[in-house]
Amino acid sequence: MSLLLPDEVIREFEHCNKCGFCLPACPTYQETGLEMHSPRGRLSLVEAAWRGELAPGAGLWQALSWCIGCRACESACPSGVQYGVVLTHARRDLRRQSRRYVIQNRVTVPLLFLVTRRTWLRAALRAGRVVRTLPLPTGLKRTVALLPAEAGAAGPAEPQAPSPTGGVPVYLLGTCVMEAAYPEANRDARWLLAAAGARVLPQDTLEGCCGALHLHTGDYEGALDLARAAVRRFDATLPQESLIVTHAGGCGAMIREYARLLRDDAELASRAAHWASRVHDFATVLTSLPNRLRFRGDGATVALQNSCHLIHGMQEGVQPTALLSTVTGDRFVTLPGQDRCCGSGGVYNLNQPAMAARVLKPHLDEVRQQGVDIWIMNNPGCALQCERGVREAGLSARVMHLSSYLRERLLTVTE
Ligand code: SF4
Numbered sequence: 001m002s003l004l005l006p007d008e009v010i011r012e013f014e015h016c017n018k019c020g021f022c023l024p025a026c027p028t029y030q031e032t033g034l035e036m037h038s039p040r041g042r043l044s045l046v047e048a049a050w051r052g053e054l055a056p057g058a059g060l061w062q063a064l065s066w067c068i069g070c071r072a073c074e075s076a077c078p079s080g081v082q083y084g085v086v087l088t089h090a091r092r093d094l095r096r097q098s099r100r101y102v103i104q105n106r107v108t109v110p111l112l113f114l115v116t117r118r119t120w121l122r123a124a125l126r127a128g129r130v131v132r133t134l135p136l137p138t139g140l141k142r143t144v145a146l147l148p149a150e151a152g153a154a155g156p157a158e159p160q161a162p163s164p165t166g167g168v169p170v171y172l173l174g175t176c177v178m179e180a181a182y183p184e185a186n187r188d189a190r191w192l193l194a195a196a197g198a199r200v201l202p203q204d205t206l207e208g209c210c211g212a213l214h215l216h217t218g219d220y221e222g223a224l225d226l227a228r229a230a231v232r233r234f235d236a237t238l239p240q241e242s243l244i245v246t247h248a249g250g251c252g253a254m255i256r257e258y259a260r261l262l263r264d265d266a267e268l269a270s271r272a273a274h275w276a277s278r279v280h281d282f283a284t285v286l287t288s289l290p291n292r293l294r295f296r297g298d299g300a301t302v303a304l305q306n307s308c309h310l311i312h313g314m315q316e317g318v319q320p321t322a323l324l325s326t327v328t329g330d331r332f333v334t335l336p337g338q339d340r341c342c343g344s345g346g347v348y349n350l351n352q353p354a355m356a357a358r359v360l361k362p363h364l365d366e367v368r369q370q371g372v373d374i375w376i377m378n379n380p381g382c383a384l385q386c387e388r389g390v391r392e393a394g395l396s397a398r399v400m401h402l403s404s405y406l407r408e409r410l411l412t413v414t415e
């Protein structure tokens with residue numbers, strides 16, 4: 001049986017001229033040196049499986065399972081090959097026809113269930129904190145070790161934010177994992193946006209999952225259902241001119257994808273395109289507001305771990321650095337791997353823990369060598385991955401979200 005792929009994937013095969021410029025950008029190629037674990041190799045394997053020249057068996061399954069989905073190859077490609085489109089549809093069809101692929105990804109099934117039920121997700125994170133103190137099998141121990149120290153803690157009360165002013169309404173999307181694992185990061189982001197003069201809309205307590213994790217695992221139909229529900233909810237609850245702000249690169253990139261994913265939906269295509277064009281990262285929106293916030297540090301050495309989907313999916317990877325450069329008093333260092341994948345990859349570090357740890361290792365070495373005190377994140381998955389890495393490597397660096405770091409460093413709000 002061959003892979004069944006739509007025309008938009010076939011077009012990407014035609015765009016690839018096999019030049020190999022994408023290879024140095026690929027973290028799994030860097031780790032293995034093997035063509036099958038490079039973007040070019042994966043494209044060739046998927047194309048061969050589509051042509052019926054290769055059975056979609058173990059080799060293809062392994063090549064696609066080891067792909068982190070970071071999309072660094074897209075930014076590196078001079079021909080503009082949309083590798084993410086190929087990966088999405090190949091995984092979708094593999095999931096449909098390969099029991100082995102489904103079994104390999106079974107560890108993510110409960111997570112996909114939980115992210116669509118936030119109360120349950122919070123409760124599961126709290127339970128995970130208790131369970132991880134018990135003797136556990138190695139695999140489960142590594143999974144629960146991902147939880148942050150305060151995982152699932154009830155969100156702190158919303159502080160008294162400055163009075164909203166005029167201007168474009170701004171809605172900070174809570175997002176499932178951020179809201180459950182790092183509620184303070186959302187609270188701080190909302191507070192800073194309001195302090196900078198944005199008209200921050202109240203949180204929608206019925207906000208749903210964007211579908212990003214479903215798409216990662218090949219549950220294409222599940223992701224589409226969640227995308228449709230999200231577009232309907234935005235239409236029902238947000239003024240049309242609102243900006244949707246995310247502090248989770250993976251979710252922001254997913255909402256950008258709604259325009260393409262729902263373009264054939266007779267009811268929602270134009271609405272999906274509208275909201276896809278209104279989503280931006282927290283750092284982008286904060287830097288676009290009047291420069292009213294003054295930040296001062298205490299001499300700490302600070303580094304950034306930029307989210308892959310923020311860089312390659314949203315093309316908004318430079319604004320976090322711009323924002324950090326406005327903090328006086330701290331020493332901001334650019335790590336060589338700042339814009340390279342940390343191995344989180346949505347659910348990748350659950351499905352492929354060994355490769356995820358290999359990809360993270362050079363980052364931890366850089367943090368140690370540079371004496372980093374505070375390691376800044378802009379995606380909850382990256383924060384979970386890096387926090388566990390820091391703990392296990394015995395490093396003293398604090399892993400903080402960009403919003404929480406800035407809130408802590410806020411000196412004054414000028415008028
Ligand atoms: S995906 Fe792009 S960079 Fe990679 S081999 Fe094909 S054309 Fe070259």
Ligand code: SF4
Pocket residue numbers: 025026027028029037038039042066067068069070071072073074083
């Ligand atoms: S998405 Fe990332 S891991 Fe996958 S082929 Fe592209 S660069 Fe490599």
